[in-house]
Amino acid sequence: MKKEEQKAKQTAKVKDKGQNDLKMKNQIASKNLKGKSKNVQGVKRKKEEVEEEEEENSDESEDESDMEEDDSDVSDDSDVSDSGEVTGYTDHNKDWLKPAKSGEADSDNDDSEDDIPDDFSDDELSDDDSDEDDENSDEDDEDLLPVEKKAKKLEKKQARDKKLAEKELMTNITQTEKYTLPSGQEVEQETNQPPDITLVQNRIKEVMGVLADFKEKRTEGRSRQEYIGQLRKDLCTYYSYNDFLMEKLMQIFPLEIHEFLEANEVQRPVTIRTNTLKTRRRDLAQALINRGVNLDPIGKWSKVGLVVYDSQVPLGATPEYLAGHYMLQGGSSFLPVMALAPQENERILDMASAPGGKTTYIAALMKNTGTIFANDANKDRAKAIVGNIHRMGITNTVISNYDGRIYPTIMKGFDRVLLDAPCSGTGVIAKDVEVKINKDEKDIQRCSHLQRELILAAIDSCDAKSSTGAYIVYSTCSILVEENEAVINYALKKRNVKLVPTGLDFGREGFVKHASDPYMCASKREYYNPGFKGFLPSSG
Amino acid sequence: MRPLTEEETKIFFEKLSKYIGENIKLLLDRPDGTYCFRLHKDRVFYVREEIMKLAGNIARKNLISMGTCFGKFTGSQKFKLHITALDFIAPYAKYKVWVKPSAEQQFVYGHNVMKSGLGRITENTPQYQGVIVYSMNDLPLGFGVAAKTTQECRRADPMAIVSFHQSDIGEYIRSEEKLV
Numbered sequence: 001m002k003k004e005e006q007k008a009k010q011t012a013k014v015k016d017k018g019q020n021d022l023k024m025k026n027q028i029a030s031k032n033l034k035g036k037s038k039n040v041q042g043v044k045r046k047k048e049e050v051e052e053e054e055e056e057n058s059d060e061s062e063d064e065s066d067m068e069e070d071d072s073d074v075s076d077d078s079d080v081s082d083s084g085e086v087t088g089y090t091d092h093n094k095d096w097l098k099p100a101k102s103g104e105a106d107s108d109n110d111d112s113e114d115d116i117p118d119d120f121s122d123d124e125l126s127d128d129d130s131d132e133d134d135e136n137s138d139e140d141d142e143d144l145l146p147v148e149k150k151a152k153k154l155e156k157k158q159a160r161d162k163k164l165a166e167k168e169l170m171t172n173i174t175q176t177e178k179y180t181l182p183s184g185q186e187v188e189q190e191t192n193q194p195p196d197i198t199l200v201q202n203r204i205k206e207v208m209g210v211l212a213d214f215k216e217k218r219t220e221g222r223s224r225q226e227y228i229g230q231l232r233k234d235l236c237t238y239y240s241y242n243d244f245l246m247e248k249l250m251q252i253f254p255l256e257i258h259e260f261l262e263a264n265e266v267q268r269p270v271t272i273r274t275n276t277l278k279t280r281r282r283d284l285a286q287a288l289i290n291r292g293v294n295l296d297p298i299g300k301w302s303k304v305g306l307v308v309y310d311s312q313v314p315l316g317a318t319p320e321y322l323a324g325h326y327m328l329q330g331g332s333s334f335l336p337v338m339a340l341a342p343q344e345n346e347r348i349l350d351m352a353s354a355p356g357g358k359t360t361y362i363a364a365l366m367k368n369t370g371t372i373f374a375n376d377a378n379k380d381r382a383k384a385i386v387g388n389i390h391r392m393g394i395t396n397t398v399i400s401n402y403d404g405r406i407y408p409t410i411m412k413g414f415d416r417v418l419l420d421a422p423c424s425g426t427g428v429i430a431k432d433v434e435v436k437i438n439k440d441e442k443d444i445q446r447c448s449h450l451q452r453e454l455i456l457a458a459i460d461s462c463d464a465k466s467s468t469g470a471y472i473v474y475s476t477c478s479i480l481v482e483e484n485e486a487v488i489n490y491a492l493k494k495r496n497v498k499l500v501p502t503g504l505d506f507g508r509e510g511f512v513k514h515a516s517d518p519y520m521c522a523s524k525r526e527y528y529n530p531g532f533k534g535f536l537p538s539s540g
Numbered sequence: 541m542r543p544l545t546e547e548e549t550k551i552f553f554e555k556l557s558k559y560i561g562e563n564i565k566l567l568l569d570r571p572d573g574t575y576c577f578r579l580h581k582d583r584v585f586y587v588r589e590e591i592m593k594l595a596g597n598i599a600r601k602n603l604i605s606m607g608t609c610f611g612k613f614t615g616s617q618k619f620k621l622h623i624t625a626l627d628f629i630a631p632y633a634k635y636k637v638w639v640k641p642s643a644e645q646q647f648v649y650g651h652n653v654m655k656s657g658l659g660r661i662t663e664n665t666p667q668y669q670g671v672i673v674y675s676m677n678d679l680p681l682g683f684g685v686a687a688k689t690t691q692e693c694r695r696a697d698p699m700a701i702v703s704f705h706q707s708d709i710g711e712y713i714r715s716e717e718k719l720v
Contacts (some may be wrong), residue, residue, distance in 0.1 A: 148627045173673050322709035326595060347594075371591050379604075380717075386605045387716040390624040391709075396588070399605040411597045 046108055059206055180219045181207075181230055199314045201235045207231045208258065235261065241436045245426065248444075248480055264429040270308040270315065271298055271331040273357075275392050276364045279325045281306065287320050301504075302338075303329055304364075324391040325396060329357040336475040337361045339502040343468050345370045346415040349461055351404040351454060352383035352422055356388035362418070363394040372397040373411070406454045408460035413468035419458040421487075422453045423478035448482045472497070541580040541600065544692075550605065552577070552584060555611075555619045556629075558670035559683060563632035563656060577610070583720060584610045584619075586628065609720050614696050623682060623707040626672075630680040635662045635673035639674070644675050648710040653684065654704040655696045665690045670705055680707030 013421045040255055122131065144152075156402070182190070182203075207227050209218045214224060236246050239261045272295075274281040280305060281297070288295060292312035298305030306326075308315060314330055342348050342362050352360045353374040374377075374389070377380040379401050389397050402410060404419075424447050425435045458472050474484050474491075491497060544552060554581055556564055568575060574589040584709060587595070587607025595606045610625040621629075635649070643657020659676050669686045684703040693702050711719070 099546060317710075317713060319648060319675060319681065320714055322648060323681075339615070371594055373594075381719070383717050384605050386609075386720045387712050389605070390551060390608065390719065392625075393627045393714045395586075395608050397606070398591060398598065398603070400598045401604055402598075402604045410599075411594075 005083050009392045012329070035151075040370075064504055073521070076194050102231065118288065163390035172449060176384055181222055181226060194235045196360075197238065200238050201497065204231060204234045204238060204258070207234070207526055220262070223453060239265070239436070242438075242440065244440050245436065249426075250433055252479060265431060266329065271329060272306050272315065272326045273329045273334065273361060274304040274326050275324055275360070276304060277368060277393050278323070279320075284325050287325070288318070291318060291320075302334055304361075305334060305383050309332070322391070324393050327357055327360055327392065329361075332356055334361065335421075335504060336418060337365065339475075339504055340416055340418050340471065340473045342366050342370075342502065346466075346468055347413065349407070349411075349414040349417045349418045349458075350374045351417065351461075352376060353385055353409065353418075353420070354378060357383060358418060358420060360388055360392045360394055363389070363392070363396060366396065368394060370396060370397050373414070374398070375400045375404060375407060377402065405457050407457050412461055413463040413466075414461050415463060415466040415471075417458045417462045419471045419472065419474050421454055421474065421476050421483075423447050423451070423476040423483050424480065426476045427476055427479040439446065444480060444482050448487060451476070451483055455487055457493060459491060459495045459497055461535045470502070473502075541578050541596065541603065544577055544579050544584065545597050545641060547617075549577075551613075551617065552619050555621060557619075558674065559629050559634075560632040561634045562636070566632060571621050573612065578606075579613075581607075583612045586610050586625075589624055598655060598715075605720050621683070622719065623709060623711045626682065626707075626709070629683065630672050630674075634666045635669050635671045635686065636674055637661050637671045637686070638670075638674045638676055639681070644681065647673060647705065650707050650708060650710060650714070652687075652705045653700045654698065654715060655693065655700045656676055656692065656698040660701050661686075661693055661702070663690055667692075670706075673703065673708070682706070682710075685695065695712075 295308040354376040611621040637659040
């Protein structure tokens with residue numbers, strides 16, 4: 001800062017010299033001078049900007065002082081014409097100086113009238129002023145050194161610049177403070193045009209701000225519903241969701257909607273699960289690192305998971321993958337299996353198992369003992385189970401192709417049942433962005449209905465008198481209440497089951513208010529990776 | 541799902557013995573339970589008895605797989621061993637071929653093993669003997685048939701084939717839908 005000031009003074013000195021020249025030399029010289037004074041202005045402006053940033057906080061007090069200075073400026077301006085006469089030019093000088101002077105004086109007048117100085121005229125004005133001020137101060141206080149006079153002048157200029165800048169700033173502030181919703185006409189107009197993304201983004205931010213402190217920031221006469229409606233519309237435009245889904249999401253995340261939508265835009269990290277039947281995590285990690293894969297353990301909660309940051313080889317085609325040492329699997333899909341906690345020598349049913357990620361994890365936990373029935377309604381997808389199970393070296397699994405709803409008529413007496421139900425996929429939008437647009441009320445209802453039938457089938461397949469288990473885990477990759485809490489609630493009413501804790505110490509409590517059963521809080525909403533929820537009702 | 545007939549058993553065991561010799565009986569007499577071979581839709585499955593019995597609940601057309609699939613009978617009543625059997629064949633294999641890391645990829649993509657890619661080979665391997673192909677860090681990659689005896693391999697030129705490709709673990713990706 002000091003340096004700049006010094007620089008300004010230095011240049012000011014140059015100008016001073018120029019002034020002397022002006023007194024003696026012709027018009028061309030005076031033009032040169034103007035150029036130099038412009039330089040000064042530039043330097044000062046820079047400095048001004050820095051100061052503005054620092055002093056933005058004390059706006060009001062300065063504003064007042066500025067006003068005072070403003071007055072003084074005006075008086076200075078009026079002096080200009082007077083002192084123009086009284087400058088003490090010699091008569092013949094006055095004669096040849098006059099034409100140039102008059103031109104400048106004109107611009108000066110313009111400035112004072114408009115009060116909106118553009119750079120050019122401002123320069124001339126300041127140049128002019130400095131001349132006059134100089135003369136004035138000469139008269140007032142002749143003891144002052146030329147440097148001191150310059151300093152005085154500089155201060156004045158700074159004050160004026162600051163005032164202008166502040167005016168600008170104030171206009172900006174008032175714009176942001178008084179945010180109003182667009183009127184009906186504006187909205188209509190907007191619908192006819194392609195959406196302006198930056199405008200929409202701005203409006204989202206503003207409306208969120210208003211909604212966060214509605215009492216203070218709202219515009220009189222506009223209801224909260226109007227704000228929310230506008231926000232929903234803008235979010236739909238900005239993130240390209242359909243209106244129905246956005247409404248649902250906003251109900252679930254009244255506060256965190258923005259974070260949720262942003263999270264959906266981000267790609268999930270690639271995670272793999274070690275096949276403990278064939279290798280150990282440490283050995284696998286070493287083998288993969290040797291192939292140029294950058295990875296880390298997934299976290300304290302899992303002993304088999306690895307998260308992959310980047311890889312030089314395709315992870316789905318390394319010899320280790322082909323030999324069944326690991327499985328490409330989302331971190332969140334470990335959780336239903338961990339909640340199921342299968343024991344050795346049990347009989348387990350996985351009702352909707354394709355492509356077999358969770359099934360192979362169950363088998364690994366059971367160390368290939370007992371029996372697993374992996375079922376999937378889709379024959380083509382069931383083939384993926386076959387591949388994965390054989391690759392991972394799992395021998396205790398029977399793969400069937402039934403509609404899960406009729407499974408109790410085929411077989412009963414399972415110790416544990418995992419129902420990873422087919423769903424709308426609203427929790428894994430990052431994986432499949434189609435969901436944003438193509439899901440509507442009907443789809444959700446259809447899903448929900450199917451899920452209700454499936455969960456009853458799952459409960460019926462389970463052996464309530466099992467000595468080791470009789471647990472059912474229901475999980476989906478949807479975050480909608482209709483597909484989760486509502487389904488559980490239905491099962492609680494229809495069958496003699498109760499909810500038990502999942503044994504997972506993270507995730508959020510389920511939405512209790514939807515349930516008549518106080519145990520609903522035992523269900524988990526899990527937003528770890530994709531939105532995912534595990535429930536663990538136990539039958540009997 | 542039914543047990544194999546005499547004829548089928550003969551063909552199947554003949555094929556299996558090419559790779560593991562008399563070790564077949566180790567597959568049948570296991571200390572951890574009774575295991576059996578069952579035929580289902582021309583496929584031969586190797587499965588524990590209790591699981592097999594439970595799988596009887598599933599209708600024939602809905603049963604896709606149980607235990608481990610060893611291979612299938614072709615239309616001309618020959619037996620084709622599948623890569624899925626590798627887990628049970630590899631530990632009992634009598635003759636093995638190790639391939640260098642540079643040739644690993646080649647084999648996993650379905651090519652024969654060349655002399656240049658040959659790392660090691662079991663002593664006294666006869667010609668046309670079924671062999672298990674390993675990577676140098678003892679990861680079973682698939683199986684094939686020895687094209688040359690061990691002696692011949694020593695003085696074969698680098699581009700000569702030492703083992704014909706039969707099946708490899710790359711098939712898990714290449715032909716997932718044809719596995720069973």
